[in-house]
Amino acid sequence: MKPAPFAYRRPGSLADAVAALAGDAGAKVLAGGQSLVPLLSMRLAAPSMLVDINAIPGLDTITADDIGVTVGALARHADVLASDDVRRVQPLVPMALSRVAHATIRNRGTTVGSLVHADAAAEMPVVLTLLGGSLEVVGPSGSRTVPAHELYVGPLECCLHHDEIAVSAFFPALAPGAGVAFDEIARRHGDYALVGAAALVDGDSVKVGYLSVADVPTVVDLSGVPDDRLGDVALEHLDPADDVHATADYRAQLVRVLTARVVRSAREGTR
Amino acid sequence: MTEERHDVVLTVNGTAHPVRVPGRRLLSDALRHDLGLTGTHVGCEHGVCGACTVLVDGRPVRSCLMFAVSAQDSEITTVEGLTGSDGSLGPVQQAFLECHGLQCGFCTPGFLTTITAGLRDNPSPTHEEARDMVAGNLCRCTGYQNIVKAVERAAELARDGAPRVHPADPPEPESGQLAYEERDDDNASTGLGG
């Protein structure tokens, strides 16, 4: 199918983009389009206006320093993944990005778009939540910083207002002595994962974030849990579901296997 | 209610094409219907199959997941742009011909564009890298083995600057030279794609 008609705006500045969004309650931001365009073509969404942010200068920056990694709204997954600075400062970002779709999708899709899209089966919302990152958001009344733990309110739903634009995401740096790991199981290379897990180990602190086993990206604190109980304790906080791709039982088993795997590999990778 | 239309210039294979399109016109449809460049194929229309892949500023992108109006500031290369101005085949096209890298050909334009960009970034891929290069494209005919061979052959051709073959003048079949006679056991297939 083809998308339903919409008004199209391609503003050249952030202020014009925010004004366009504020002027139409049915307007939506178009970034890489790798999630939005399929929804439009399947007519699962029919916004009255698309505000294409791709012509706004200065939004495609990727910077990394001792504090962390800042990714602009137009930085494509592929460019973030290819950045040596990002890899050095927060290796969990490229570990997870390499599992986001295929290279061709990553050439166009944006990391910030994926964070706003808030798919519980997506890799990057879990990474942002696990690391305690944030989104920088601009709206009609100025800018604000939204911490990851406030961002995700429901399936495919984040707390941004319809007239707000996320301009960048911040992923804190990996602390000296800490370790991270990411793994997932998908039916086919490049598919959304049946279950995915990201671990952050820092001294006695052990945290694991999960995708595809709860309505929102979910991080479980597993500090002090014996190694043979990690997955079972995590499952007390998760809600694996049946669907055409896998049974709930199989997903629960993947949680056990992946939890053990990512915690072990994050410990091995501590620096 | 008449739908709003936008005047944009699409730069495709080095030629500027002015078009007037509604915002919702997919780039894939603009290429095929507005410009008549039907080499770009449309399979799934939601980003999964890769048949519609074109190069946008040199990078492989799904043309079914981009609006034509969003492409106005970009240089687009379609499969038609991979051929020399005299109609001779590009190295990836020639490798597909030699290695029997296609059957029905529906998926082929997406593979050709993807591999062209892939070999530019990595001119000497290992076997694993060659497989990875085409991992985002689906083919329901070939079983992929000959497509991977074609990636490796195209790398050779591009490196050696081998003479190009005109499509109307394919190489004479010489015994032992046809790629399909060299098929591995794992590809002695019935044509059921993997």
Ligand SMILES: Cc1cc2nc3c(=O)[nH]c(=O)nc-3n(C[C@H](O)[C@H](O)[C@H](O)COP(=O)(O)OP(=O)(O)OC[C@H]3O[C@@H](n4cnc5c(N)ncnc54)[C@H](O)[C@@H]3O)c2cc1C
């Ligand atoms: C075949 C295929 C496979 C995929 N597999 C995966 C996968 O395995 N894992 C994964 O995580 N993703 C996957 N994706 C999705 C991909 O990662 C998208 O790029 C990403 O989810 C959205 O980014 P985008 O820039 O394309 O956003 P868009 O599609 O442009 O937008 C998505 C949503 O976010 C909003 N939005 C985007 N940017 C902003 C902003 N800056 N401010 C405010 N709102 C904004 C839009 O209004 C829209 O609602 C896949 C996509 C395809 C087509």
Ligand code: FES
């Ligand atoms: S038609 Fe675009 S990916 Fe299938």
Ligand code: FES
């Ligand atoms: S050759 Fe038929 S789909 Fe690939």
